[in-house]
Amino acid sequence: MSSQPRLVEVRQNVLKQNDLLARELRKRFQDADVRVVSLVSSPGSGKTAFLEKALTLLRPKFRVAALVGDLATENDAARLARSGAAVKQIVTGTICHLDAQMVEKALAEWSLEELDVLFIENVGNLVCPSSYDLGEDLRLVLLSVTEGEDKPLKYPTIFNTADIAVITKIDLAEAVEFERAAAHHNIQSVRPGMKVFEVSAKTGAGMDELLQLFSTTRSAQPEQALAG
Ligand code: MG
Numbered sequence: 001m002s003s004q005p006r007l008v009e010v011r012q013n014v015l016k017q018n019d020l021l022a023r024e025l026r027k028r029f030q031d032a033d034v035r036v037v038s039l040v041s042s043p044g045s046g047k048t049a050f051l052e053k054a055l056t057l058l059r060p061k062f063r064v065a066a067l068v069g070d071l072a073t074e075n076d077a078a079r080l081a082r083s084g085a086a087v088k089q090i091v092t093g094t095i096c097h098l099d100a101q102m103v104e105k106a107l108a109e110w111s112l113e114e115l116d117v118l119f120i121e122n123v124g125n126l127v128c129p130s131s132y133d134l135g136e137d138l139r140l141v142l143l144s145v146t147e148g149e150d151k152p153l154k155y156p157t158i159f160n161t162a163d164i165a166v167i168t169k170i171d172l173a174e175a176v177e178f179e180r181a182a183a184h185h186n187i188q189s190v191r192p193g194m195k196v197f198e199v200s201a202k203t204g205a206g207m208d209e210l211l212q213l214f215s216t217t218r219s220a221q222p223e224q225a226l227a228g
Pocket residue numbers: 047048076121
């Protein structure tokens with residue numbers, strides 16, 4: 001559309017390119033029968049701690065791997081490698097989100113057929129990751145009890161583009177006077193019917209229940225279990 005400012009036009013093309021590539025990735029994931037779960041949250045919400053626990057719990061039964069996006073450091077990948085899972089860091093430099101092309105590139109040396117579950121940890125950011133489809137089956141938005149119950153109201157788009165909300169660090173809830181009812185109310189007001197889990201990566205509380213959602217193979221998994 002000629003009336004649009006050029007920058008808007010460029011941005012739309014970028015997103016369109018991303019969507020096409022994400023669609024290809026999704027097809028490849030399906031063909032390889034690998035479940036792909038992405039994590040988004042603000043910095044410090046406990047994505048990496050959650051992921052470390054998830055990889056550790058899943059690894060005895062499933063072939064798991066993770067791609068970890070970060071602006072500058074490779075610390076998270078080193079930390080996650082302790083779980084024994086295959087882990088690759090995507091250092092994005094100045095870019096504050098992952099896109100489908102970064103995911104495709106990072107996967108180049110891996111054989112998807114050898115994986116059951118692949119996690120993609122996005123860069124800590126509640127804004128632009130919502131615009132980029134990565135080809136994942138499920139997107140988890142994490143919200144820690146230390147962040148304030150109004151995060152969903154401030155960042156509705158990321159909640160709307162995610163499939164499941166995960167309240168993390170629930171072991172700290174009492175100490176920080178987390179208002180549980182308010183948090184749930186805010187999530188539901190932004191995204192009615194959204195499935196919400198409360199977990200602690202530290203104590204393991206709530207982890208099994210959540211992991212069950214995506215730890216069965218695609219063919220064995222009834223589709224409606226993911227849809228709700
Ligand atoms: Mg991290």
